[in-house]
Amino acid sequence: MELICPAGTPSSFREAVEAGADAVYCGFRDETNARNFPGLNFELSELREAIGYARARNVKTFVALNTFMTAGKEDLWYRRAHEATDAGAHALIVADFGLMAHVAERLPQQRLHISVQASASNPDALSYLVENFNAQRVVLPRTLTISDIARISRRVGCELEVFVFGGLCVMAEGRCSLSSYATGKSPNMNGVCSPASHVRYRQAGSDMMSELGSFTINRFSANEPTGYPTLCKGRFEIAESKTYAFEDPVSLDVMDQLDELRAAGVKALKVEGRQRGKAYISEVVSTLRATLNAAAPERAALMSRLKALSEGQQTTHGAYEKRWR
């Protein structure tokens, strides 16, 4: 199985390559990708250079064009698709039907990967994407169990990629407007979720409140660490009980299920985290590479190296395990 690693900056990109990624994914510095954060992503010249650097080391580059095109401004997405192709990207990761059609018609030689944002969660959906756009690979949403994935894999004619490590969307990706309901900015339209521009921390007595837009997302007592107010990881009040209504502040880790994922027919393992710094990328990618190369009994010890990076944070198998539902 291939290891697909994130890069938010040229230096993280090189770290990911050096640390053993089979492919690195990244995006342009604009709203054409779903990690449109200040200070992140690549100018065209930086992308060209990164692709060359990776190619010389036999590593692939996937370019994420995984937001939905703004009506009337489609040319920006089309131009980025052509630029990435000309720069030598091995694949484009696309979420929008209109962009998929454009790539299939105008760039038929370019490998097309379907972003998790397209929300293809069953064999019929994947067949639609393969037949209409010649999709070569689909990144599956984090709504499926491993046995669901095995069932899909037996029935479709494309490669499957799944998330194994990093941030966890609780909601079906590409179908969530929670962020824009509170801030006006959404993953689908703007490439951001719970954007920092709309975050405020406010002291309330000895408590710290975190707010997104005009809504309180969490309230921390003095002895609790203050977390970032990602909307679906917030604490809310339902019928007088105060609780993490959707998900605790956990991250995904299914590296202990490698054999099951391989048996399910998964072709590639994806790591979330383009917003992460290069030290994190280096540590995570090298550890995942070592774990992937190791025999099953040795994997847990290798993965325990990453505990320090997620200090105090729990990990979950998420939807891969049925009882998470």
Next chain:
Amino acid sequence: MTSSLKLTLGPLLYLWSTARWRDFYFQIADEAPVDVVVVGETVCSKRLHFMESEFAAVVERLEAAGKEVRLSTLALVTLDREASYQRSLVDDDTRLVEANDLSALQMLKGRSHAIGPFVNVYNGAAAKVLARNGAREICLPPELPAASVAEITKSCPGIGFELFAFGRIPLAISARCAHARSKGRTKDNCQFVCQEDPDGLLVNTLSGQPFLALNGVQTVSHSCQALLDEPGETLSLGIRSLRLSPQNCDMSAVARVYRDLLDSSIGSEQAAFRLRDIHPDLPLSNGFHHGRAGAEWIARLRNAEGLAR
């Protein structure tokens, strides 16, 4: 003046008891001035059996009353039995089926169909792809700003476009059931606790501010989206119909408000006033339409208009 704009009653997104579900649609058939009614479970396949026994009677009653009935499909399909259910709906070739997931697009290929608000259509290029597959009516995603709506309709004159004009806004769907979890259960042993909350279960912030509502695996807004443009404005956006999404209130009365608005017998302000009277618990919002946070309510700038005149 009667405008050419139509009203569509969207699928009931919540779980109501079988009898209540049937009576709701019987009343719609008898009283509500809507042209199209979309019927069928959209949120959770575990609920399907609740409407099974009355489904044919409801469809018959609606059609006898002159409504066009469309069949809704599931917004999130992961299981084989969910795919089989979709296929059984598609086999009914006498009614327009509304696709809410990519799987339905595959099953409906080459046949006339409608697209529900759960399929991502953010631009004309995407709408054209769907039209080539057989889509002839598209309800646009609720988060789409009016500026995008105008661009899309302009570039696809052959498609009938609809806006999500009334109802709590569907914001997210998950494999996990937050509704069941909030009542100490999981999705697999939920015992249909979502039936206890016919308008969804309120989620307050820790500051006590109403924010969202849980509807099984779906999360909806606390506020009720209310697009109350004058008919001329809606027509100039290239829209052919408005969707009213059922809430736990007198939906026939809601439909009459929108009909009066579209017929220009009342204005936006009076429409908002009447909607607040029909469902006093739900604040109105229209922020998405204005490219703002969805929760916001942007009042019409009467004074500015007055100055312009």
